[in-house]
Amino acid sequence: AYNFSAGPATLPESVLQQAQAEMLEWHGAGASIVELSHRGPEFLQVAQEAEADLRRLMSIPDDYAVLFLQGGATGQQALIPLNIATPGQKADYVLTGHWGKTAIKQAKPYVDVNIAASSEAGGYRDIPARETWQLSDDAAYVHVTANETIHGVEFRDIPDVGDVPLVADFSSSIVSEPLDVSRFGVIYAGAQKNLGPVGVSVVIIRRDLLERAGQPRADIFTYASHVAKESMLNTPPTWNWYLAGLVFKWMLAQGGVDAFAELNRRKSGLLYDVIDNSGGFYRNEVDPAARSRMNVPFFLKDESLDKPFLAEAREAGLISLKGHRALGGMRASIYNAMPEAGVEALASFMRDFQQRKG
Ligand code: PLP
Numbered sequence: 001a002y003n004f005s006a007g008p009a010t011l012p013e014s015v016l017q018q019a020q021a022e023m024l025e026w027h028g029a030g031a032s033i034v035e036l037s038h039r040g041p042e043f044l045q046v047a048q049e050a051e052a053d054l055r056r057l058m059s060i061p062d063d064y065a066v067l068f069l070q071g072g073a074t075g076q077q078a079l080i081p082l083n084i085a086t087p088g089q090k091a092d093y094v095l096t097g098h099w100g101k102t103a104i105k106q107a108k109p110y111v112d113v114n115i116a117a118s119s120e121a122g123g124y125r126d127i128p129a130r131e132t133w134q135l136s137d138d139a140a141y142v143h144v145t146a147n148e149t150i151h152g153v154e155f156r157d158i159p160d161v162g163d164v165p166l167v168a169d170f171s172s173s174i175v176s177e178p179l180d181v182s183r184f185g186v187i188y189a190g191a192q193k194n195l196g197p198v199g200v201s202v203v204i205i206r207r208d209l210l211e212r213a214g215q216p217r218a219d220i221f222t223y224a225s226h227v228a229k230e231s232m233l234n235t236p237p238t239w240n241w242y243l244a245g246l247v248f249k250w251m252l253a254q255g256g257v258d259a260f261a262e263l264n265r266r267k268s269g270l271l272y273d274v275i276d277n278s279g280g281f282y283r284n285e286v287d288p289a290a291r292s293r294m295n296v297p298f299f300l301k302d303e304s305l306d307k308p309f310l311a312e313a314r315e316a317g318l319i320s321l322k323g324h325r326a327l328g329g330m331r332a333s334i335y336n337a338m339p340e341a342g343v344e345a346l347a348s349f350m351r352d353f354q355q356r357k358g
């Protein structure tokens with residue numbers, strides 16, 4: 001079946017097959033990679049290769065540290081203000097969907113959140129124009145959500161915010177296209193969409209920000225301490241780190257982010273074409289300039305068709321298309337690991353379903 005789930009992720013089949021083999025025994029080590037010490041030579045090599053491969057994949061400059069941490073993206077949403085803002089300092093948030101709201105909720109105990117721009121009143125269907133953003137003079141950082149997984153709203157270009165560090169949640173669009181990392185202070189992502197299974201988060205942080213005093217906090221919540229210990233301040237999520245490393249190798253072998261950018265453009269284009277050419281049978285309500293390439297939410301013209309659509313899709317081997325409960329309707333999540341053939345199968349199912357029920 002083709003799995004259109006918004007997460008936890010779809011993984012490439014070849015990665016799952018390799019993991020299955022290595023799960024039983026790691027290259028003659030007498031134990032599985034999940035049973036070997038994270039400080040032993042086998043896992044250290046896995047960890048170092050994963051970081052090197054991610055650096056290559058994303059062209060991460062040397063003045064950025066890369067962390068593989070627990071706590072999910074939500075954990076980072078709290079750690080960021082703790083680490084790079086002083087108590088009560090202002091932080092600007094551009095709110096474009098559900099996950100931006102979560103980021104604000106996590107930050108509020110620590111910073112004076114200024115919602116610099118918001119598309120909430122319009123139901124998160126677009127991205128407020130940069131001219132309308134009301135940035136503070138003295139913000140510790142500006143936070144954006146690069147891709148809103150539920151609302152299907154994605155920044156095509158994240159605007160400039162001057163000298164203030166730009167902090168971006170890339171959970172559902174990291175490594176989906178080339179990115180100029182040097183424009184950001186912090187990039188963070190839960191792994192479970194484009195990077196691997198849930199359980200590890202990637203944090204890419206400009207090293208000068210590690211020197212900020214931040215707020216009183218435990219060592220375990222301190223990015224600089226994690227950097228000093230190479231993400232092994234405590235026992236890291238070895239299995240997830242290992243699997244993310246396999247995904248990075250798979251991506252590099254497929255041609256890296258340039259190849260995936262082209263593929264993602266074609267895949268999402270195909271679905272939006274079916275929707276836009278359906279004469280209103282299907283509809284996506286997001287401003288075309290802000291439509292996500294990763295998550296395509298859509299509605300059928302008549303809600304009573306939702307159940308048959310889902311049941312017939314399932315029979316056709318197209319699963320997990322039900323929309324998020326906050327929005328209803330459908331959502332096709334088409335991350336890097338979704339093959340083009342899966343999207344073609346969905347597009348042709350949608351056309352066929354419309355012909356029969358429209
Ligand atoms: N940010 C975005 C854009 C997401 O899509 C998600 C989860 O789907 C999160 C944050 C929360 O991630 P986690 O569950 O890893 O905390």
